[in-house]
Amino acid sequence: MDFSTLQDFYTYTKGIAYILIVLTLIGMTGFWLYLTDQDNDEEK
Amino acid sequence: MFKLSDVLNRSLLTPFNIIAGIILFIGLIITALRFTGGLAAVTNLSDYNPWGLWIGFDLLCGVALAAGGYVTSAAVYIFGMKKYHSAVRPAILTGFLGYALVVLALNYDVGRPWRLPYPFVVQAGTTSVLFEVGACVLLYLVVLFIEFTPAASEWLGLKRARNLVVRLTMLLTILGVILSTLHQSSLGALFLIAPSKLHPLWYSQYIPVFFFISSIIAGLSMVIFEGSLTHRYFAAKMDETHLREKEDVVFGFGKAASFVLAAYFAVKVFGIAMDDNWRYLSTSYGAWFLVELIGFVALPCLLYAAGVREKNIRLIKWTAAWAVLGIVVNRFNVCLVAFNWHLPSSERYFPSWMEIGLSVFIVTVGVVAFKFIVTYMPILYEHPGYKTPHP
Numbered sequence: 001m002d003f004s005t006l007q008d009f010y011t012y013t014k015g016i017a018y019i020l021i022v023l024t025l026i027g028m029t030g031f032w033l034y035l036t037d038q039d040n041d042e043e044k
Numbered sequence: 045m046f047k048l049s050d051v052l053n054r055s056l057l058t059p060f061n062i063i064a065g066i067i068l069f070i071g072l073i074i075t076a077l078r079f080t081g082g083l084a085a086v087t088n089l090s091d092y093n094p095w096g097l098w099i100g101f102d103l104l105c106g107v108a109l110a111a112g113g114y115v116t117s118a119a120v121y122i123f124g125m126k127k128y129h130s131a132v133r134p135a136i137l138t139g140f141l142g143y144a145l146v147v148l149a150l151n152y153d154v155g156r157p158w159r160l161p162y163p164f165v166v167q168a169g170t171t172s173v174l175f176e177v178g179a180c181v182l183l184y185l186v187v188l189f190i191e192f193t194p195a196a197s198e199w200l201g202l203k204r205a206r207n208l209v210v211r212l213t214m215l216l217t218i219l220g221v222i223l224s225t226l227h228q229s230s231l232g233a234l235f236l237i238a239p240s241k242l243h244p245l246w247y248s249q250y251i252p253v254f255f256f257i258s259s260i261i262a263g264l265s266m267v268i269f270e271g272s273l274t275h276r277y278f279a280a281k282m283d284e285t286h287l288r289e290k291e292d293v294v295f296g297f298g299k300a301a302s303f304v305l306a307a308y309f310a311v312k313v314f315g316i317a318m319d320d321n322w323r324y325l326s327t328s329y330g331a332w333f334l335v336e337l338i339g340f341v342a343l344p345c346l347l348y349a350a351g352v353r354e355k356n357i358r359l360i361k362w363t364a365a366w367a368v369l370g371i372v373v374n375r376f377n378v379c380l381v382a383f384n385w386h387l388p389s390s391e392r393y394f395p396s397w398m399e400i401g402l403s404v405f406i407v408t409v410g411v412v413a414f415k416f417i418v419t420y421m422p423i424l425y426e427h428p429g430y431k432t433p434h435p
């Protein structure tokens with residue numbers, strides 16, 4: 001991407017980063033559940 | 045207890061001793077050449093490439109792979125995961141030997157060992173990241189030495205000294221975590237000064253965070269990797285507790301390593317996004333970056349997860365070895381491969397055989413010291429005279 005101003009650059013990169021953060025938080029929660037669900041079964 | 049007669053009665057001509065002896069002999073010759081002829085006599089270092097294999101491997105990899113000490117002691121003493129207690133002493137020993145060898149290797153790189161204390165007494169230098177790294181490594185080496193002393197004290201029969209240090213366990217653990225957090229990240233921060241030299245895919249304002257998170261992965265993986273080797277070669281030295289807790293350590297640390305690898309993968313992608321470096325992924329350096337990111341971060345993350353879910357110890361152990369290799373690849377990439385990436389190939393650095401030989405020498409010194417200590421000191425078993433909990 002070409003940017004005219006620093007404002008444009010940060011608007012673009014931060015926008016992408018915020019989307020990635022939301023996806024990561026959801027993904028990490030799911031991954032933790034995937035890693036630990038057998039422990040929970042064993043406790044039951 | 046160590047008895048000289050026991051050693052003399054055994055044959056010293058074992059394959060391990062012969063190979064180690066040859067490596068140590070060659071290493072001593074290289075040492076003599078280094079300290080009499082200077083860096084130029086044994087290295088391919090230049091003004092363009094003042095940091096080579098000795099910094100990239102002996103120091104950056106050595107510090108990262110010695111992180112098992114603070115990771116394990118934090119898990120057991122701060123987070124209260126007592127079922128991993130048997131992993132503490134081997135991890136502390138590996139950490140102590142790792143840091144001691146880092147300092148030894150540093151002497152080869154900087155030369156004039158008697159000037160090693162200069163940053164503390166001759167010049168202020170407190171605004172330098174390198175000063176902080178030096179101070180933390182020195183202090184943490186002292187902390188690791190004190191944490192290691194209970195095993196040596198039990199071996200030597202120094203009961204009072206041992207009990208005194210045992211009372212300091214929590215304080216030493218907290219100090220170890222603080223100092224490790226500081227210098228593991230600062231080793232990455234050293235590269236913040238070189239944005240024009242380090243390839244954009246590896247350079248990031250978050251490089252201290254990358255180094256710190258990857259050190260946790262290195263620590264967890266090294267505990268599993270080293271544990272599998274000690275179980276193979278020193279099983280006779282392990283007591284029932286160590287053998288019983290072995291599987292808990294492998295599964296618990298494998299699970300933690302998988303989760304931290306997933307976080308590390310996400311943070312590395314943030315690094316690309318924040319600097320808008322997506323376009324570099326289609327270059328040859330980008331291909332190598334993807335090999336590192338997918339092959340040495342995403343792949344071990346998934347393999348650890350599969351191993352934990354399927355209770356496959358063998359898979360987790362092999363994945364630990366792969367993850368350790370991944371940390372080495374990452375440190376090599378930052379320090380050697382992606383550093384000075386814009387220079388023509390004729391000016392690029394490749395280590396001389398003597399640099400590689402000295403790194404092998406340093407590792408061999410560590411393995412020999414580890415073998416001696418594990419053979420004679422209560423590292424893999426509880427000393428029968430000390431039943432109270434120990435660090």
